[in-house]
Amino acid sequence: IGNNASGTRSVKYGAARDSVLGLKVVLPGGRLVELGTRTRVASTGYPLERLFVGSEGTLGVIVEATLRYVPIPKFRCLGVANFAKLEQAGESITAVMASGCQPSMLELIDKVAIEAVNRAQNLGLPEVEAILLFEADGMVKEAVDFEIERISGICAEHGGFGIEYSYDPAEQARMSAGRKKLFPSLSKFAEALASTALADDMAVPYSHMAECARTIHEVAERHGLVMTAYGHCGAGCMHTKILMDTSRGDQWQAARQAISEIYEFVRRVGGTTSAEHGIGISKAGQFQKEKHGLLDLMRAVKAVFDPNGIMNPGKLVEAPPDWLEAGPLRYHVEDA
Template identity: 40%
Template sequence: MGSEECKLSPRIIEILEKVVGEEKVTVELIDLIAHSADASIFRHRPEVVVYATTTEEVSGILKMAHEERIPVTVWGGGTSLTGAPVPIQGGIVLDLSHMNRILEIRPQDRIVVVQPGVTYADLNRCLAPSGFSFPPDPSSGDVATVGGNVATNAGGMRAGKYGVTKDYVRGLVVVLPGGKVMRTGTRTMKSSSGFNLTQIFVGSEGTLGVIAEITLKIAPVPKERCAVMATFKSIVEAGRAVSRIMSSSLVPSALEIVDQHCIDAINRNVDLGLPRVGAIVLAETDGFTKEETLFQMDKIAEVCRENGSLEVRWAKSADEAEPLWAARKTSYPVLARLNNTTFGEDITVPISKLPDILSALQELSAKYDLIIPTVGHVGDGNLHPHFSYDRTDPDQVARVRKAEQELYEKAIGMGGTLSGEHGIGLAKAPFMSLEHDAVEMETMRLLKRMFDPRNILNPGKLSLEASHG
């Protein structure tokens, strides 16, 4: 353990050291700072960071924390955009990045069993020789952990065809406050046995229990892929084309949108030579034969042309397609350079409402004199408008806050949601009641009180605060 002054008593530190070993407990300033912020605008230091490597260690930590009423915030890859892993009430950060073993790969049962600290990228590298993958494709997949994917119900570029994390979680080992260990779910393709407790923990952001083991469904990797880039005069026209594609019988494996502000930012920072147009749509089809893949893409290109596309460029190989996806995946880092503060939204609307919400974004931009660069996984209606502003300017901050509130109201009014894949964390907690009525909110709070009666797990998130014992 390091020597930085800690607000927790020496007795608590000694207990933690007995549970996991002295070398895995630290109060060094550099470690506390490293665990005080994710990729959002939120910051708060913990009192201590503990690295667990086994389920038994997690159990021992939670037993002590429950008895002593010490907050525990779980840490994976630290890639959240909402403040979900930020220890807003201090206490213990429980870092699970060392629980990074792939325990079983069973292609014959189409499952894999992993610890929560395994990264998305490492998992798929290990699955590749067997011809399978874990399909959700988060942009931060090189460092994002599978445990974090489960905690936020993460999605990605291929969610429109392949679904999000919840569609792949078959079972969990969860450590509850107090230290009890619960196993949920099965390793079978289906089960109708009792309540589906597994899914209660998916998307719960570490507020109900600590996920210590995950059983995932895996899918065969298609042998063929094809990609095109369609350009449009405006993002609303692009959204209209996407809506037409998705209302047909076509099944793109990825369908992305990038607006002019993002195109300009990418071109200023990365040498990809994207065309300067109102918006681009990136489409991908996949399959097990070239004929199947090309047939789908021919039809998608045709729909784009019929709905105002200026040009449709084909990528003739995976190598040619790679810069297109690189452009999309670099959008957040380059947008973060636009001002001293940038945060990305995560609204999702019914696909038929894409033109409406894109028009609404343009109206908000004009109304509040803000540039709102927008990208998104439009194949499932998920948009990431970005607010870039000067946080030292009170007027800009006020305009951003008003635009954010109105954006949520408009999305929810269209039958949408605050978050399609990033989760709620701190960023969206104040807006939960816009989407969830009083009965639903109270039901979630009842679940929180049942699983975590002393409110030690990730307190302050998801608007779950209520009286606790």
């Protein structure tokens, strides 16, 4: 709740904010307040509970939450499609989202991620520019069948191949193994490269997902870095990892420049700095650029709830704009 987390199924079920009906919060002075309601609808003044979701501990301490539940679907069908070109996957994402289908998952895996899991796990995934994982779920099997066939058909219309889908958990585990084993695989991509979570989380309108991944690859290459681009593409959520030699000072400078260029692209297409991980320190500079016209209002909100500035100080609006200078790195840098 503190950072409005979401995940692979946010394309259908939303982020934490969509599930929070009410909160109990202790304000910095010790006052306990109850925010929100237990009802599905409310039009009762400012929805302060929504303000606290994603506030990253900067306003008060959440001590209780009332959540909206949804029933667990009886049927889940997972599918996969391979694309020679990133743009074909991008067109499929847009077409699926515009089709009226409600996928419960739509995940993009890029060529760097594919290479990483093939190297580390020997999975034998096709060496293509993009793989889409898609899922439909529901209480009625015929409805799930209809959606999964429609999504598969859309992928095929846009050049997808090797398309398959299954209700069988063992088959689903096989199809999603690449995505599940991605993080440890990235760490083993190359002996000298560490997988760093720097510009690791952003969101763009889903119609720009392929362009965003392409931009990330181009920027990384120009700066002598390796970057992967993957994410919950139906929700427009893009994750990256920068694979770099963390002992080299020039790689950190390159990473800083690459991140800056990637976020310029994100803002240009109407995207936002963080999809689900929050701002903290490392994304503060980009967040402050994106919200530059609103920082005075955000500071004023912070001052109302936390006049003495004791709640998670030095984050969000208060964070230093340059993460590289913000504090000691947890890596040893030889020529820093």
